Amino acid sequence: MDADAAELRTEPSTQPSSELLAEPPTVVIGAGPVGLAAAAHLVERGEDVVVLEAGAAAGAAVREWGHVRLFSPWSELTDPAAEKLLAPTGWVRPDGSAYPTGADWVRAYLQPLADALGARVRYGSRVTGVSRSGRDRVVDADRERQPFTVHVESAGGAEQRLLARAVIDASGTWSLPAPLGADGLPALGERAAADRVSYRVPDLDDPATRARYAGKRIAVVGSGASAFTALSSFAELAGQERGTHTVWVLRRGIGGSTFGGGEADELPARGALGLRAKAAVDSGHVEAATAFRTVAVEREGDRLVLVAEDGRRLDPVDEVVVLTGLRPDLSFLAELRLALDERLQAPLALAPLIDPNQHSCGTVSPHGVRELSHPEQGFHLAGMKSYGRAPTFLALTGYEQVRSIAASIAGDQEAAERVELTLPETGVCGGAGLYGEEGAGGGCCAAPATLQIGFGVPSTAGGGC
Template sequence: MDTLPLPVVIIGAGPVGLAAAAHLLHRGETPMLFEAGETVGASMSQWGQVRLFSPWRYLVDQQAQALLEEQGWQAPDPDAYPTGRQLVETYLFPLAQVPAMQAALRLQTRVSAVSRLGMDKVKTPLREAAPFVVRYQPKDGEEQELLARAVIDASGTYHTPNPLGAHGMLALGERSLRQHIFYGIPDVLGAERERYARRRVLVVGSGHSAQQAVLELAQLAEQESETQVWWAIRRPGVGQMFGGGESDALPERGHLGARALALLERGQVRLVAGVQIHALSHTPEGIVIAGEEEHIGPVDEIIAATGFRPDLSFLRELRLSLDPAMESPVALAPLIDPNVHSCGTVPPHGVDELTHAEPNFFLVGMKSYGRAPTFLMLTGYEQVRSIVAALCGEWEAARAVELALPEAGVCSSDEGACCAPAASSPLLTIGLPRRATGAKSR
């Protein structure tokens, strides 16, 4: 009696996870796609008001588009810039409704653990031949398990934000004041308006997410005059923080930085540089933030746009080959390390850079970058194209990484000269809040 082949499990139904499923379906493979949220693109929907840096022509995976067009989907204007919400509703929702994709998708289902059948992390003999055991739990059901021949983790980093503390740990008092802290980019002018109107608000972070939050708060302050905006950054000065302006290869990103800089020049926002947060305390006057030498506040609310980090807890029984600093695959880390790279471009890469000591397990998308910032969406699409080709034994195709990315024209550190801008910009800084994507598009 014939047995069905084991599926390839994909964790996370954002743009990169759905693209991985599309490539598997194209090659006749069986994907099984788990998404903890209520819909596909659930994390992206949480910053849905943010406009992306790149136009539609750079936001759609080619194989996903082929699936959609078979169903009569009409691509949006390639030169239009969507918001995160528009990307989800116009692209990801229809993709999830493609019959083959719908059959593979399990919403509101969280993967809680991944291991090898009959083996813990220590056991080596016959390990590579053993299938993966994927444990998962539907929202209203009991934990279950299935076997898989490969696992692709595209679950992102949005739900594990970096803390405010300068040590990489929660600042003293941060946990107890969590109800006054928003991690990411709140919808200041929409759903969260009343939370921030007529309040004293501190934004912490220097990336694009922080700039977006500051711009929206400044607009709110024009409408609600009692609103006060503070902005704290860890770097000693603004340096290249606002990007390349008109020279930026991503014009919308350059425009964002120029607008944020203009706020400071007009004195609409109070900027404090060189802040190393150690403690938060609640006083009768409000929340006071203590650094090494400075104190900020009192304030009423804090927006932590300090980036994100990967959740590796449910992968504990796998042999992950991770860089000790970046928490990204070892071979990828030198290409993305912000300590040594002054510019935000990363060479296209594929299965070779993403392979772990655990065969047929892969971190992709934002999660593959670990703690490094500025993930590019087209890079994620190329990652999964290469991995799927390798899983299907097509190694020549897997290693033919040909995606061309331009210089960004923006430095990611204050040292060194900015990159020369490129003539074109076929990429997207993924709309994940700072780091996290750091960068998003806005």
């Protein structure tokens, strides 16, 4: 089906009955790496597909962190079906051993892939709701025989309804960063301090951003790859701009796994990232505040003071960079019947495979359409959004997910069930849910210890991971 035919199904109440009888396309939400891969797999199987992207171009979220270098090489960042679609365009596969930035990923792969998909990709199309045609969440009668109805708002504010045979939500989690507050809610005063709080890894090559942080005292909150990236960047800035210093705020203690897998990580660039963060601490450019769970942000003149639940107060800082994870936006899916884990907000069957409360180290088990299905048949979460609040998602995971989902939509259940995926060892212990309590995740880390870090200030590593 071409794009014009797809348009005929956007306003079902005004279309001829012959068009209403035709099967609508599969709608993919999001023109990021996984959404575009999903479209490529569907096209390969002869399926009609429409990709709805809220941004003005492909990989809109990736563009926002385009200055950050990925820790996966090119060989793990392109999808096989996408490569087949790109081949006739003269596309040249990048060197598989190189590590691109987000901007490189967009320029050399994501935008060319979207261009190859052509009119199937619709930009400036924000999905505001998904439901069953004529059926809200409550109604059972004839539910599964009804197509999905996808409500879309254009960049200019115009509204549209699009019918869909199936829906793959690959919209990611970029739009909802987790707050500073350790209880999952914004800390008291966090919103009022919005002018001094950022939730992204800063681009210090940008003159305005560099000026914001140069010579300042900065608090970085978080313990994952984004925090490592920020710590190493600020340490480099400190070596160039006098007065720049970073306080690393961790909700846990520091243990053997705090900096990731290091040389044991099967993704060498990811291991190196943790080692660079450790070097930043060891150099004295970064000091650590451990087991610090923020509940409030207070103003002290032009500076901010972070307050922990146990009453501790950090010395005033000029800026706060919050890198505590991302969350899925489920608001536009409220009329669908989804089976989500109550903690991770990931599909029920997938959650045990990725739950940081249970899996402190190791690989993700192979999974596909079976683990990504919901009571609402024909609807699937894919990509980073399928992980909910869980960390350590890899592009390879998403590509395998949509290969399996596309096979199922096309009626090839044998291929859909044949899930084969080998992921590199994460080399990372723990996750957002772990504070090192006895018995959590099998106890992957060493016993608490007093460590000399930063400027030699003693800090108690409060219990492991």
